[in-house]
Amino acid sequence: MLRYRDFFPMAADTQANAGKGKGIPLSDALPLGILVTDQYGKCIYSNAAYQKLCGWTSDELIGSHWCSVIHPLDHDRILRHWNAAVQGHKPFLCEMRLKRANGEVIWARHNAAMQTDNEPGDGYVHTIEDISTYKAHERAGRKAEEQLYEERERAQVTLDSIGDAVLSTDIDGRVSYMNVVAETLTGFSRYEAIGRPLSDIFRVVDAGTHKPKADPARRAIQSDSIVALEANALLVAKDGVELAIEDSAAPIHNRFGVVVGAVIVFHDARFSRETTARMAYLAQHDELTGLHNRSAFYERFEQSLALARRHGKQMGLLFIDLDNFKDINDVLGHGSGDVILAALAGKLKTCVRAADTVCRYGGDEFVVLLGEIAQPDHAFAVADKIREAVAIPMEIDGHNVALKLSIGVSVYPDNGETANELLKKADTAMYQIKILNRRPVIGNLMQDPESRQ
Numbered sequence: 001m002l003r004y005r006d007f008f009p010m011a012a013d014t015q016a017n018a019g020k021g022k023g024i025p026l027s028d029a030l031p032l033g034i035l036v037t038d039q040y041g042k043c044i045y046s047n048a049a050y051q052k053l054c055g056w057t058s059d060e061l062i063g064s065h066w067c068s069v070i071h072p073l074d075h076d077r078i079l080r081h082w083n084a085a086v087q088g089h090k091p092f093l094c095e096m097r098l099k100r101a102n103g104e105v106i107w108a109r110h111n112a113a114m115q116t117d118n119e120p121g122d123g124y125v126h127t128i129e130d131i132s133t134y135k136a137h138e139r140a141g142r143k144a145e146e147q148l149y150e151e152r153e154r155a156q157v158t159l160d161s162i163g164d165a166v167l168s169t170d171i172d173g174r175v176s177y178m179n180v181v182a183e184t185l186t187g188f189s190r191y192e193a194i195g196r197p198l199s200d201i202f203r204v205v206d207a208g209t210h211k212p213k214a215d216p217a218r219r220a221i222q223s224d225s226i227v228a229l230e231a232n233a234l235l236v237a238k239d240g241v242e243l244a245i246e247d248s249a250a251p252i253h254n255r256f257g258v259v260v261g262a263v264i265v266f267h268d269a270r271f272s273r274e275t276t277a278r279m280a281y282l283a284q285h286d287e288l289t290g291l292h293n294r295s296a297f298y299e300r301f302e303q304s305l306a307l308a309r310r311h312g313k314q315m316g317l318l319f320i321d322l323d324n325f326k327d328i329n330d331v332l333g334h335g336s337g338d339v340i341l342a343a344l345a346g347k348l349k350t351c352v353r354a355a356d357t358v359c360r361y362g363g364d365e366f367v368v369l370l371g372e373i374a375q376p377d378h379a380f381a382v383a384d385k386i387r388e389a390v391a392i393p394m395e396i397d398g399h400n401v402a403l404k405l406s407i408g409v410s411v412y413p414d415n416g417e418t419a420n421e422l423l424k425k426a427d428t429a430m431y432q433i434k435i436l437n438r439r440p441v442i443g444n445l446m447q448d449p450e451s452r453q
Contacts, residue, residue: 033108033128039121041065041082050128053108055101066112066126071097071105082112089114095131107135149307163280168252168263169217173198176261181280185245185268187238202264207232207244216249217262224259226250229266244269286360288338289345297359297367301419304357304371308412315412316370316379319426320348320386321434323404325364336396343394344403351386367423376411383407406434 027034033050037043043061051058054069070078074096085092092112097105109129116122159166165182169175175198178190186193186201193201204213219227229247236242247266251259284296292300308315322328322344329337341364348358348366357369368386370379386407393402408430410416415425 033126033130035061035066035126035128036115036123037066037126038123041067041124044123053100053106053128053130054098055104069098069100071099073097078110085112095135098128106130107132149310153303164265164267166263166265167193167198167202168261169198170261171221171259173215173218175201179280180284181267184280184283185235185237185243185266187241203236204229204233204245205236205242207234210234216247217264220249220251220262221259224251235266289342289360291345291348291366292357292359294359294361297357297361297369298419300357300359301369304369305412305417308372311372313372313374314376314414315422316368316373316376316382317410317412317422317426318368318370318379318383318386319361319408319410319423319430320366320368321406321430322364322366323406323434328401332397332399332401336399339396340394340401340403344390347389348386351382351389367426373411376409376414379409379411383409406430408433 027047028049030047031049033053034045034047035043035050036045043064043066046058046061051061054061056064056069067075067079067082078094078096081094082092084090093110095107095109098108099105107130109131110126111128112124112126114122115125159179162179163181165185166177166179167175167182167186168177175193175196178186178188178193178201183189183193188201198215198217199212204216205211206213213229213233216227216229227249229245229249233245233247234242235245245266246269247264249262249264252261252263254260284292286293304315307313322340325337325340328340341360344366345358345360348368352358352368352370355371357367357371359367359369361367368382370382373379387405390403390405393400395401408426408428410422410425410429412422416422
């Protein structure tokens with residue numbers, strides 16, 4: 001039976017080795033870094049593999065605390081885990097960065113356990129493994145995943161911007177994708193459609209007989225070629241409205257050349273592609289300001305939520321109300337009010353990142369969705385930036401108008417995990433702030449500096 005002294009003879013019994021040949025302890029033959037510390041965490045033995053790993057000699061390590069080699073950025077986190085393990089008399093396992101004697105940084109997996117069960121006074125045995133290669137592969141995989149996600153997002157934005165409707169199916173004929181134009185023409189949202197049989201969503205009949213037309217996706221899959229829709233085809237939308245369409249279908253291949261589905265491209269034969277694209281745009285945007293509308297906000301929220309969960313990030317939501325907008329309309333007229341709303345929309349967009357979402361939620365209410373923020377303070381910083389931007393007076397029909405906003409902030413996941421929960425929290429905060437805000441000044445003179453304090 002192997003005993004502790006068999007692995008760590010120098011640490012176990014110094015006197016027993018006095019006067020004898022040095023020999024090679026069994027632990028030095030192991031490729032795994034091994035460290036033995038006393039109950040206070042100070043080193044009393046290290047094997048050759050650990051010395052090579054950290055770049056320090058045995059003599060330099062003796063008496064040093066085991067955490068002295070931890071990278072400064074990981075030090076506090078690892079010590080919290082260590083203290084919790086020690087207090088709970090539980091094994092310790094963590095991944096951390098180590099700073100070697102030459103300044104090189106490596107990744108290591110560190111295990112530690114008491115030498116004797118429930119006897120911390122006997123010290124601890126640590127095993128340390130270099131996982132730098134594993135971490136490099138992990139980072140590469142994560143980068144590839146992010147690139148793939150970005151490519152998919154770009155592809156979706158591109159497909160949503162064209163004038164044709166695009167709908168794809170898997171090999172079993174179930175809907176796997178729809179762009180915005182396809183949603184507009186069929187009457188189904190992509191969330192309603194995905195996973196359902198194509199015949200439920202893309203109902204095409206003969207204009208004369210009203211008999212169902214042959215499934216173009218199935219024809220493309222079976223023939224492994226591009227096929228055109230038969231003449232005189234009508235698409236029956238969700239609400240029963242019939243649209244004359246023109247389309248074609250093509251098979252989708254995987255990287256091995258195997259057919260895995262089909263894509264159908266179609267458009268309303270009554271309108272040009274530009275008109276159809278405009279219809280799809282208006283389905284997602286506010287016509288006055290060009291911002292996303294309420295419907296588009298909820299869709300963008302779900303996309304941002306999935307990304308935040310995947311990367312372990314937070315999101316910020318700003319609910320914005322233009323104070324006393326009714327008074328502005330009463331003094332300057334509704335035409336000037338529209339100009340102010342459009343100008344405010346432009347200022348909001350300049351205050352956020354391209355990946356963030358600015359939405360006209362209704363009337364003089366706006367919502368800003370900040371995807372993937374590191375901490376809640378970032379959302380409040382954006383709110384301050386917006387307030388400063390809109391406080392600069394604008395000249396509207398000979399009147400200098402300095403706007404003032406009430407902005408409520410909520411943060412995912414602290415204030416909720418759904419769009420409605422976060423909106424409710426931000427809306428409540430906005431009304432509390434509105435009570436404290438004073439009306440914006442409208443007149444022939446600019447706001448004086450003191451009135452803007």
